[in-house]
Amino acid sequence: MTAFVQQMVLGLLIGGLYGLAAAGLSLVFGVLKVLNVAHGQLIMLGGYGAFWLGALAGFDPFAALTLVIPGALAFGAVLYWTLFAWVVRASEETRVKNSLLIGFGLALALDALAVRLWTADERSITTSYAGAVASVGGIAIPLVRLASLVLAGALIGGVHLLLLRTRWGRAIRATAEDWEAALLTGIDVRRAYLLAFAIGTALAGAAGTLVSVGYSVSPSIGLEWTLKALVVVVLAGLGSMPGTFVGGLVLGLAEAAAAWGFGGPYREMVGLVLFFVVLVARPQGLFAR
Amino acid sequence: MLEVEGLEASYGSFRVLSGVTLEVRPGEIVALLGPNGAGKTTLIRCIAGLLRPRAGAMRWEGWPLGQAKAHTVVERGVAVVPEGRRLFGSMSVEENLALGAFAPRARRGEASRLEGVYAIFPVLRERRRQLVRALSGGQQQMVAIGRALMADPRLLVLDEPSLGLAPRLVESIFGVLREINRGGVSILLVEQNVHAALALAHRGYILEAGRVAAEGQGSVLLNDAHVRRAYLGPLAR
Amino acid sequence: MTRPRGLALGVVVVAALAAVPRVARTDAELNFLFLVLLSTTLAQSWNIVAGYAGQVNLGHAAFFGLGALTTRTLWIGGTPVLLAMGAGALVATAFALLIGVVAFRLRGAYFAIGTLALGEILRITVGNLLAEISTLPAATIASYRLADRYYLALALAVATLGVVGALGRSRAGLGMQAIREDEEAAEASGVNALGLKLLALALSTALAGLAGGLFAYYHISYYPSHPFGPHWTFDALLITFVGGVGTLHGPVLGAIFYVLLKEYLAVRWVDFHLLIFGALFIGIVLLLPGGLVEAAARLRALAGRRAP
Numbered sequence: 001m002t003a004f005v006q007q008m009v010l011g012l013l014i015g016g017l018y019g020l021a022a023a024g025l026s027l028v029f030g031v032l033k034v035l036n037v038a039h040g041q042l043i044m045l046g047g048y049g050a051f052w053l054g055a056l057a058g059f060d061p062f063a064a065l066t067l068v069i070p071g072a073l074a075f076g077a078v079l080y081w082t083l084f085a086w087v088v089r090a091s092e093e094t095r096v097k098n099s100l101l102i103g104f105g106l107a108l109a110l111d112a113l114a115v116r117l118w119t120a121d122e123r124s125i126t127t128s129y130a131g132a133v134a135s136v137g138g139i140a141i142p143l144v145r146l147a148s149l150v151l152a153g154a155l156i157g158g159v160h161l162l163l164l165r166t167r168w169g170r171a172i173r174a175t176a177e178d179w180e181a182a183l184l185t186g187i188d189v190r191r192a193y194l195l196a197f198a199i200g201t202a203l204a205g206a207a208g209t210l211v212s213v214g215y216s217v218s219p220s221i222g223l224e225w226t227l228k229a230l231v232v233v234v235l236a237g238l239g240s241m242p243g244t245f246v247g248g249l250v251l252g253l254a255e256a257a258a259a260w261g262f263g264g265p266y267r268e269m270v271g272l273v274l275f276f277v278v279l280v281a282r283p284q285g286l287f288a289r
Numbered sequence: 290m291l292e293v294e295g296l297e298a299s300y301g302s303f304r305v306l307s308g309v310t311l312e313v314r315p316g317e318i319v320a321l322l323g324p325n326g327a328g329k330t331t332l333i334r335c336i337a338g339l340l341r342p343r344a345g346a347m348r349w350e351g352w353p354l355g356q357a358k359a360h361t362v363v364e365r366g367v368a369v370v371p372e373g374r375r376l377f378g379s380m381s382v383e384e385n386l387a388l389g390a391f392a393p394r395a396r397r398g399e400a401s402r403l404e405g406v407y408a409i410f411p412v413l414r415e416r417r418r419q420l421v422r423a424l425s426g427g428q429q430q431m432v433a434i435g436r437a438l439m440a441d442p443r444l445l446v447l448d449e450p451s452l453g454l455a456p457r458l459v460e461s462i463f464g465v466l467r468e469i470n471r472g473g474v475s476i477l478l479v480e481q482n483v484h485a486a487l488a489l490a491h492r493g494y495i496l497e498a499g500r501v502a503a504e505g506q507g508s509v510l511l512n513d514a515h516v517r518r519a520y521l522g523p524l525a526r
Numbered sequence: 527m528t529r530p531r532g533l534a535l536g537v538v539v540v541a542a543l544a545a546v547p548r549v550a551r552t553d554a555e556l557n558f559l560f561l562v563l564l565s566t567t568l569a570q571s572w573n574i575v576a577g578y579a580g581q582v583n584l585g586h587a588a589f590f591g592l593g594a595l596t597t598r599t600l601w602i603g604g605t606p607v608l609l610a611m612g613a614g615a616l617v618a619t620a621f622a623l624l625i626g627v628v629a630f631r632l633r634g635a636y637f638a639i640g641t642l643a644l645g646e647i648l649r650i651t652v653g654n655l656l657a658e659i660s661t662l663p664a665a666t667i668a669s670y671r672l673a674d675r676y677y678l679a680l681a682l683a684v685a686t687l688g689v690v691g692a693l694g695r696s697r698a699g700l701g702m703q704a705i706r707e708d709e710e711a712a713e714a715s716g717v718n719a720l721g722l723k724l725l726a727l728a729l730s731t732a733l734a735g736l737a738g739g740l741f742a743y744y745h746i747s748y749y750p751s752h753p754f755g756p757h758w759t760f761d762a763l764l765i766t767f768v769g770g771v772g773t774l775h776g777p778v779l780g781a782i783f784y785v786l787l788k789e790y791l792a793v794r795w796v797d798f799h800l801l802i803f804g805a806l807f808i809g810i811v812l813l814l815p816g817g818l819v820e821a822a823a824r825l826r827a828l829a830g831r832r833a834p
Contacts, residue, residue: 096635101811109804181375186363186392265654272643
């Protein structure tokens with residue numbers, strides 16, 4: 001029994017990062033109607049960014065977030081201007097297809113770049129407090145992962161408030177709902193797209209940093225995390241940051257249960273199977289608004 | 290002053306407007322009438338900046354509209370209430386109205402303009418926190434007009450505001466439009482409800498098959514035999 | 527170029543390729559050409575669904591893998607290799623049709639990521655169930671003849687090109703292209719979209735299954751989950767798009783270019799070819815959707831214009 005609860009707790013802890021990973025993808029897909037399949041690579045870069053900051057400048061990874069997030073924001077803006085700004089000129093159907101292809105090319109290029117810069121080895125950031133564990137009723141809770149969960153929740157909560165309360169947040173939500181109406185209201189829709197994309201990238205970068213400190217990064221995690229994010233987005237639906245966070249937790253728990261019930265190797269399958277089933281069970285489209 | 294000259298527009302290879310010329314003088318209410326498919330909404334989309342015309346010219350206060358991006362058209366003082374209202378259903382009345390004042394020109398005096406909108410449409414003040422999709426058709430139309438007013442426009446363009454509304458509501462909304470016009474805002478009104486539109490407007494244009502088929506003073510058009518036969522049906526005397 | 531000239535050129539090329547085993551001094555040339563032929567086949571098979579029917583299938587590796595798995599199992603068990611390959615193609619196609627009916631209800635992006643997920647599910651399952659490396663028995667290794675594999679690869683590539691060429695000119699092919707342009711409009715004009723998409727999928731996966739069988743026949747040892755890896759799909763995607771999606775010789779050009787780049791650059795900079803191809807790919811999607819084929823056509827037009 002204790003072992004089961006232990007598994008579930010660990011599942012919950014990583015679930016928070018799944019949620020954070022998905023939040024960025026959900027925002028971009030919801031607003032721009034663009035599916036950036038290189039999202040996982042952005043997460044990977046966030047992890048490597050933190051790793052580099054730690055190795056070169058001795059930055060504590062949690063502190064490194066203060067640099068990674070703005071850096072990722074800027075990188076997202078650049079990516080949007082150079083690539084996705086072209087994609088959004090097309091109609092919605094062509095947009096999705098083109099974004100898939102562009103994202104794919106981007107993912108490949110970034111993967112190859114990562115291998116070049118950091119080799120194919122797995123990297124993890126170890127800190128002095130890495131082993132710290134809180135013990136609650138016989139369950140071990142790694143503090144680093146707990147802190148990551150809390151931070152993930154805080155970041156998502158922050159973006160949620162941004163979308164709810166600020167002027168541009170409202171503009172982004174309006175654009176997501178009806179971009180033509182947004183234009184008629186005086187909103188510069190392309191700037192809304194830019195902001196959404198940049199924020200989405202920043203969320204990915206943050207997720208990557210948290211992954212690198214609690215778990216590990218390697219050039220191959222890109223596809224893996226893109227799929228995780230996709231699964232959560234499908235489960236949770238679009239349009240709600242808190243919903244996406246909960247979706248991530250659900251995936252984490254589901255994976256833990258699967259690993260517990262069927263053994264470790266099947267942990268990955270649960271998400272994918274769930275994903276496929278949900279995709280197919282709602283043929284009218286993924287998300288009923 | 291809005292000037293449209295020889296405007297041509299198409300959707301793909303499908304030609305909708307084949308040379309439209311009209312104008313809206315300062316302080317006027319101009320009605321734009323015609324059957325379905327005549328190109329009225331297409332014309333509005335061109336003015337709003339959502340559709341690039343193929344030929345012809347459009348000018349607002351001397352400023353060329355043809356290549357402008359839609360959100361800059363709002364910044365110039367033209368606000369459009371689109372067909373079907375196109376509100377943000379998942380957001381509240383207040384949020385929708387606030388978004389109306391998004392353009393930089395509209396942000397000055399936003400608070401007092403919001404008060405002004407609530408004064409015109411008191412029911413919106415009561416329901417300001419409600420989600421727009423929970424409102425009735427008439428109330429939604431009020432939000433749509435209110436949202437456009439929040440942009441502090443000098444030209445208000447409305448595409449079929451009476452669609453789906455009960456006659457009494459239409460009367461009251463048209464009364465509001467008259468008041469708005471008295472406050473100095475020019476109005477371009479696309480309508481199916483010919484009678485009410487021509488009664489309200491100073492001048493009118495009839496658009497048929499992508500061209501202006503008739504124009505004149507509101508009262509003159511109302512009494513024109515062709516117009517009466519085509520649009521006012523058996524009820525016209 | 528005109529059809530008779532194209533065919534004549536094709537015959538010459540095939541004849542030349544057929545002569546290589548007699549002329550080549552080392553195995554290196556044969557291995558290189560084998561790779562080009564295999565890549566061409568795999569890319570062309572992907573091209574059928576993507577280039578002609580307009581659906582981006584990101585799980586293509588699943589069918590390559592199923593073909594490989596079936597063929598390997600049967601062949602090592604004693605079945606003649608050609609029969610084993612045929613069985614591999616059948617298994618791949620059966621699986622494809624099963625999920626195709628379900629997956630094709632999804633449009634656009636959802637089909638793509640759905641097939642991606644499917645491919646990954648298969649890879650993980652096979653990887654878990656068959657974790658050990660598959661090696662040929664000693665007797666088979668002793669009688670291994672590279673030339674056999676080479677000729678089979680050549681035959682398969684030619685057959686694939688034939689199928690795609692015929693498809694491009696057939697009514698079914700035209701219907702598929704109509705779907706690619708605008709599925710709803712095509713359905714409105716009476717095209718049976720689901721039927722044609724399934725046909726495209728069946729052809730595509732049968733060929734991919736055969737290619738997988740070829741892979742199983744060629745390699746002495748490999749991990750059973752390896753042919754299910756997503757990079758096989760991605761290779762096919764890259765090659766097809768860079769070469770010219772929806773064309774006949776696009777994937778051929780792309781394959782030659784790709785394998786050249788990969789093999790030539792592998793020495794200096796592993797995976798560098800991916801960086802280049804990734805960037806090329808983006809450029810092509812954005813600027814030159816017709817790929818190398820379109821580039822060549824434009825150059826020819828330019829040259830034509832300059833001539834007096």
